Amino acid sequence: MKTEEMHLDGNAAGGMLADVFARDTTAAAATCASCGAVAPLGALLEYGQGMGAILRCSTCECTVLRIVRTPGRLHVDLSGVALLVIPE
């Protein structure tokens, strides 16, 4: 799949994030587990593929969050998130 007209930040993964968290989390503040930088998920760098999305820290470029979709399953790797604060 080409990335062509996709957004290239966490906003574009908003739909998939809503599949995981059952709410909009693009404004949720994520603390990077590698460098401690805090940024909204929507502002992270998104490396989107057809099967999922990788969100990287805009400060240190480490992977913060990975979501991969396989038939009938969502795989979520949150090991790069030290803390996620979701506004209610």
Next chain:
Amino acid sequence: MEGAALSRRSVTPARLEWQVANVADVRAETDRTRTLVLRVPAWSGHRAGQHLDVRLVSEDGYRAERSYSIASAPEAAAVELTIERLEDGEVSPYLCDVLQPGDGLEVRGPIGGYFVWTTMQPGPLLLVAGGSGIVPLMAMLRHRTHADAKARANVPVRLLYSARTWMDVIYKDELEKLKSDADVSIAFALTRESSADASGFRRRVDRAMLEEAAWPASDMPNVFVCGPTPFTESVASLLVELGHAPANVRTERFGPTG
């Protein structure tokens, strides 16, 4: 109990569902862009700056999903998307050339809580667009026109819009009309325009241009920058250099990257 459950659901949708929108109309904007006017049956309403996902499924089951910014104001009756045709794209040529009024289109949304703006946010508004990055910013400008005069005066807006040529400027007529509001200032940066008639800067957005056309950092504007990744990152860095607080500079990047 059921009533409580329903009202709670309306605040926090349990799941973002795909649904089939009806294409009510299509409107050519420029040679490379067109607007789709959609009727979305279960639309919860959106905020200016949000996007929605579009899904195309081919006969062999291959799926392609894309995110497109919403161009229309939250107050508008229909949901409008403005799509730029990318010649080697999988989705945009279909949306720009094939899709017709009466067709269905699978969508889900609205999506996004970060790159959003309402007239309730105090302070001046600074919008910087690169190419089709104008689309979500147009939703903000349109949203502002629905506010009363006092609210509009509280959120004066400056738009700096970079496009290749005057012919590539989307929403040209509407932007011209917006200038009649004394609190709206619009400047164009045309990077490949040869005609002397077109107004505006004739170079890429740079520091001097931002100093001239943008609100100074001391006015503490809410800033929204949208465009291709290199454009967005360059403009956001310049604004931070000029003293704008990084947290007040919200960005949305669009592909293609190069």
